[in-house]
Amino acid sequence: MMNDPSSQTDARPDSRQSDQLRPVVFRNDIAPYAYGSTLIEWGSTRVICAATVEDRVPRWMQEQKVGGGWVSAEYSMLPYSTQGRKPRDISRGKIDGRSQEIQRLIGRSMRAAVQLELLGARSIWIDCDVLQADGGTRTAAITGGYVALSLAVQRLLAEDKLKESPLAQSVAAVSVGVVKGIPLLDLCYEEDAAADVDLNVVMTSRGEYVELQGTGEKTTFGSPALHRMLELAGNGVAELVKLQRDAIEAGANRPGPA
Amino acid sequence: MMNDPSSQTDARPDSRQSDQLRPVVFRNDIAPYAYGSTLIEWGSTRVICAATVEDRVPRWMQEQKVGGGWVSAEYSMLPYSTQGRKPRDISRGKIDGRSQEIQRLIGRSMRAAVQLELLGARSIWIDCDVLQADGGTRTAAITGGYVALSLAVQRLLAEDKLKESPLAQSVAAVSVGVVKGIPLLDLCYEEDAAADVDLNVVMTSRGEYVELQGTGEKTTFGSPALHRMLELAGNGVAELVKLQRDAIEAGANRPGPA
Amino acid sequence: MMNDPSSQTDARPDSRQSDQLRPVVFRNDIAPYAYGSTLIEWGSTRVICAATVEDRVPRWMQEQKVGGGWVSAEYSMLPYSTQGRKPRDISRGKIDGRSQEIQRLIGRSMRAAVQLELLGARSIWIDCDVLQADGGTRTAAITGGYVALSLAVQRLLAEDKLKESPLAQSVAAVSVGVVKGIPLLDLCYEEDAAADVDLNVVMTSRGEYVELQGTGEKTTFGSPALHRMLELAGNGVAELVKLQRDAIEAGANRPGPA
Amino acid sequence: MMNDPSSQTDARPDSRQSDQLRPVVFRNDIAPYAYGSTLIEWGSTRVICAATVEDRVPRWMQEQKVGGGWVSAEYSMLPYSTQGRKPRDISRGKIDGRSQEIQRLIGRSMRAAVQLELLGARSIWIDCDVLQADGGTRTAAITGGYVALSLAVQRLLAEDKLKESPLAQSVAAVSVGVVKGIPLLDLCYEEDAAADVDLNVVMTSRGEYVELQGTGEKTTFGSPALHRMLELAGNGVAELVKLQRDAIEAGANRPGPA
Amino acid sequence: MMNDPSSQTDARPDSRQSDQLRPVVFRNDIAPYAYGSTLIEWGSTRVICAATVEDRVPRWMQEQKVGGGWVSAEYSMLPYSTQGRKPRDISRGKIDGRSQEIQRLIGRSMRAAVQLELLGARSIWIDCDVLQADGGTRTAAITGGYVALSLAVQRLLAEDKLKESPLAQSVAAVSVGVVKGIPLLDLCYEEDAAADVDLNVVMTSRGEYVELQGTGEKTTFGSPALHRMLELAGNGVAELVKLQRDAIEAGANRPGPA
Amino acid sequence: MMNDPSSQTDARPDSRQSDQLRPVVFRNDIAPYAYGSTLIEWGSTRVICAATVEDRVPRWMQEQKVGGGWVSAEYSMLPYSTQGRKPRDISRGKIDGRSQEIQRLIGRSMRAAVQLELLGARSIWIDCDVLQADGGTRTAAITGGYVALSLAVQRLLAEDKLKESPLAQSVAAVSVGVVKGIPLLDLCYEEDAAADVDLNVVMTSRGEYVELQGTGEKTTFGSPALHRMLELAGNGVAELVKLQRDAIEAGANRPGPA
Secondary structure (H helix, E strand, O other), X not given: OOOOHHHOOOOOOOOOOOOOOOOXXXXXXXXXXXXXXXXXXXXXXXXXXXXXXXOOOOXXXXXXXXXXXXXXXXXXXXXXXOOOOOOOHHHHOOOOXXXXXXXXXXXXXXXXXXXXHHOOOOEEEEEEEEEEOOOOHHHHHHHHHHHHHHHHHHHHHHOOOOOOOOEOOOEEEEEEEEEOOEEEEOOOHHHHHHOOEEEEEEEEOOOOEEXXXXXXXXXXXXXXXXXXXXXXXXHXXXXXXXXXXXXXXXXXXXXXXX | OOOOHHXXXXXXXXXXXXXXXXXXXXXXXXXXXXXXXXXXXEOOEEEEEEEEEEOOXXXXXXXXXXXXXXXXXXXXXXXXXXXXOOOOHHHHOOOOHHHHHHHHHHHHHHHHHEOHHHOOOOEEEEEEEEEEOOOOHHHHHHHHHHHHHHHHXXXXXXXXXXXXXXXXXXXXXXXXXXXXXXEEEOOOHHHHHHOOEEEEEEEEOOOOEEEEEEEOOOOOEOHHHHHHHHHHHHHHHHHHHHHHHHHHHHOXXXXXXX | XXXXXXXXXXXXXXXXXXXXXXOEEEEEOOOOOOOEEEEEEEOOEEEEEEEEEEOOOOHHHHHOOOOOOEEEEEEEEOOOOOOOOOOOHHHHXXXXXXXXXXXXXXXXXXXXXXXXXXXXXXXXXXXXXXXXXXXXXXXXXXXXXXXXXXXXXXXXXXXXXXXXXXXXXXXXXXXXXXXXXXXXXXXXXXXXXXXXXXEEEEEEOOOOEEEEEEEOOOOOEOHHHHXXXXXXXXXXXXXXXXXXXXXXXXXXXXXXXX | OOOOHHHOOOOOOOOOOOOOOOOEEEEEOOOOOOOEEEEEEEOOEEEEEEEEEEOOOOHHHHHOOOOOXXXXXXXXXXXXXXXXXXXXXXXXXXXXXXXXXXXXXXXHHHHHHEOHHHOOOOEEEXXXXXXXXXXXXXXXXXXXXXXXXXXXXXXXXXXXXXXXXXXXXXEEEEEEEEEOOEEEEOOOHHHHHHOOXXXXXXXXXXXXXXXXXXEOOOOOEOHHHHHHHHHHHHHHHHHHHHHHHHHHHHOOOOOOOO | OOOOHHHOOOOOOOOOOOOOOOOEEEEEOOOOOOOEEEEEEEOOEEEEEEEEEEOOOXXXXXXXXXXXXXXXXXXXXXXXXXXXXXXXHHHHOOOOHHHHHHHHHHHHHHHHHEOHHHOOOOEEEEEEEEEEOOOOHHHHHHHHHHHHHHHHHHHHHHOOOOXXXXXXXXXXXXXXXXXXXXXEEOOOHHHHHHOOEEEEEEEEOOOOEEEEEXXXXXXXXXXXXXXXXXXXXXXXXXXXXXXXXXXHHHOOOOOXXX | XXXXXXXXXXXOOOOOOOOOOOOEEEEEOOOOOOOXXXXXXXXXXXXXXXXXXXXXXXXXXXXXXXXXXXXXXXXXXXXXXXXXXXXXXXXXXXXXXXXXXXXHHHHHHXXXXXXXXXXXXXXXXXXEEEEEOOOOHHXXXXXXXXXXXXXXXXHHHHOOOOOOOOEOOOEEEEEEEEEXXXXXXXXXXXXXXXXXXXXXXXXXXXXXXXXXXXXXXXXXXXXXXXXXXXXXXXXXXXXXXXXXXXXXXXXXXXXXXX
């Protein structure tokens, strides 16, 4: 991370510089019955990311005789993850529109990291359950989800269920935004609520874009702001990619299920 | 529209140039009981866009005592809009994830055009029902939705229910993508299905961004492709804004409901 | 239509005689991806009727090894079809009892027109979406649905998918009622709301009954009123049958989907 | 009932004449916690009919400030009422289309018997649960429902909750049909399954029509068949009205709930 | 039943002794289309219990290739079974938590009576619909459900569909509780509502336990109260077993469905 | 814990004695936005237990004007908590019968610990999400749920929202069962799957019963087995109560939300 004084701002609630990530820590193997799992702690945001494996592909792939495997994602906020209890989807009888949108985004992002034809006829589920929500839960889910996915692939390789890794590049995500006119990296909840513009960027370890989702509900934004945000995001993702690599190399600290 | 020969490509199914929109026509007042409505015909894509008005705001605004009005959107594909019948949401018991994501996008885009505090304590619903889907239904819904919204505002002004227009700028949307390595404006279905990258851009008449949604599920994309796509989109939206203006000036051709 | 002065009444909102239909126009091919479609405009009532074809029969026919094909219908009111927005079924989580009853009626009426054993192992869906509701939407849906069905059969014959038309007779429907003691043909919304008795009559081109649905919630009715209503309906349907024939002969004005 | 030899037919499974009802018996007070209840046994068809009272009106009446009371109905087939178990609606997650249609019919029929403005601000629910289904369950539900309703009104009068009976006339229903070309009164299941035409007739004790629902899915029908069916139904209902009167006079044989 | 004066109490609303059951009567064959059925009248509690047979096993048994048959139960309270109408599950869109819990209990209890491997590849459904609820509906459902099950087995044996009875022992259930400090057998609704402790006991004809469900929501309870309640329940079940035996021997009084 | 050699058994998968609990550890404050939370690790079973507070009571309490507060519980298994992914309730559209039964049990157990009239007009939700399921998840949820509840009460007292603790006694739960004829304390998954009898016992710190739920689906059980199981459970709960006390005294290690 750069310590460029010009990027400093007094406005951030936790005194971060405008181009500074919150601390990110991975606690692998939080859910040992999953094939791979990690608890990502990103500032005060905490998301349980778990990869489970099923030896079949979705019905549409069977029907359309598409070869290879599939990766899909589910995202949910635990009721106690927010200040003020959030009722469960099942109590409301339907999944939240926002959650559904996020889980589709996570799914697409994960599939961008995987060569599905090398996965065999199996599905990997990436479940992301938010334990604490302080902004950036979707980017934490993607960044942690990739770690869980990698740990699951490690195990599949170790168990000889895969001969070759289907992972060609890593995928990470970060939010950027404009708050009181200043482009900032990695918004916490307080900043996110005050942001004029919010842009979620999913990128690969090679620096290419996977997804861009920018919204200016409070105000619209011009090209210069867009370019500065993309620059901040690029640097942030590069840093996350390194943290992911370390977490994956550390691996799961126990044997898999019998 | 530019006739730049360098932008020509043999590949487009309808022989368009890479920076050329499909023809766009608005047929206003398709649903006369709505406050404003238009049928947008955009190439072979057809979307019914209708704005209806309710003299109350959503419960959360009442509870949180937020002043002003609200605009929300619903998006649905009629079962006969695709080749091969698409079952209705109600038959499946739940709204389609993709539809829900699109209607949230339309809602945010419409709200970007409106100064909600000038709307009074009322809600405007923008309903977008796809009659024929040949690619770009969400961008057609936004572009046509804004016309329906403007016609509804016209009538509210004419009926003295509004003293001042809450519309400060128009909003339109277009898709851009990369197909076989070539950035193209306004993908039809056949192009969309073959695209490596798909980017939906919502912009204002002032040339600022409202929403950016870019996905590279088939491949990732770098900065140069992103910049070219943004340039194509900017020109496309500028053209759409003019067509919208003409349609709104033509107005609804009949008196409102009693 | 008769111009019998004795049937005149000052009471009708649009100055029609008691035995006079509202003007009925068919706009074929409103939804070109359907196999057959028409927009029926019946006074101010407008219903999109579309016939789509699937190359399979419902599960119960498969399980019970019933030969031939099937025709079913769906009916829905678009949210902007009424004065005052009508929420979508999917927002309420379940289909409206009235809609369900109407779509069952449309389905039975369509099947009365078809020799199912000549249809082959395929299903035809008749989707009826109300664009504007000014009374008589169910009878418009049946009358327009039959036109959409006929256009679809035309195409199946033209494409050699059918050797012989399964349509032996046409089916049309009209409402009759008693308003302020006077039997009237073809009630508009204002009349329907004031009617003592409401009778929907579905008949064939041969003058036989397919369905009779008479309700006297506001008051009961005796034999003389019933007989006069049946007479009015018989004449109305005879007129509709001619209009259907013209619309079907005009045919769809474009080639089908590839 | 007439013993007209010309109406005789060998075809009926239980040797009835064409204009003969099956035996109808009412067993009042089958569900003592209801305000009024009866088990109607109509041939092998058995329906539990129960009227319960709530001291409030539906929300729409409150909102629209409609005075008086309301009567609504629910109809359900118990899973063991058919040969071959019928899964409960709740297992399928939604109410059966046919059941919904029938309960709307029962509700309208009951309301035709009641002067709602004399009911006070209360709702009466008529629940009809089919214990055994051998044809004619909807007409049994209406005929028995009226008895349950009358018993409930008796009690409301006895308890001084009503000063005046809101019941001005009784309502009963019967099915008629055409089987192998012969018009028949009161079809049992075997006849119903074989019928070309099926007509349900709801009438008052004064011989006026409340509802007519005729369907000719297997074939269409002309005026002569319609007239003969209406004649059979009129006689059948007249007989049912007498049986209802006796059952209501017998009354409930125990005191009401405290 | 013992006439032990020390067990006498003035407190019971119907003057029963503390160890005395309410009168229990079985009316077999209440639903003749079921394979076996009975109406159990237990004091003022009335439950329709019906056993229906399907010639297939649940999907999970098919998939896991488990041999033998299955028995499952459904429990529902009819809307008029309580003082104050209870809305149907289907109106609320989901099954009541309490009902679901009870039907799982009934299912387990019935399966305890059956040697599933002797049942053949068929399912028996035990449907329990409460007609009148005055306390103890779940124990009445189990006690009556076993009678319905036995009658169904009788018929299967008579029809040679079973060679050998899969029933090795009978199962019955009773509630016990502590009311104002006094352990009581078989609580009626008034007692149940006032009870400190409520214990439902399911036992076999051999005096062994199948299920114990004890709840002390109002207060907790110690060992002495538990032991006295178990003693009361044991005697109550012994008595019920005799009544069941008589009802089963009386049998169904008519031939089964063709 | 006793080290009685006579209770030794070779059969337990983890070499425990028949009367020995698995190790139980509480990790408080796992979800800092909750009012109180703990992760209970009980052998390989892990359950997140979180207490959140709402300043209102359920609607039925408002309507019936019941004073005091309320405690309710929700229980859910995370999809990766089992070997083989368990689909989320929301994917199936309804809550699992077993989960619903368990959450009702947890709710009753928590309420047994609380003097609701001392809670003020507020609701406490106890959410229990299973992270890893190796048998005994419901007893872990109750035992951990009480710790979360106590931590929440601590905070309410510290914040002066409560003047007096509404907790008069603690509540804990343990399972006992009979496996291969031997009564065992605290069954793990492998034992639970093989058990003839399974009994869940909820008790207070005073040694009284709150709930007893015993099931003998595989076989029935007599009095001696019941008595031995109750004895084992009593000792197990006594031990758990001590562990709970230590965890509660350790308290939450950080300040509450602002």
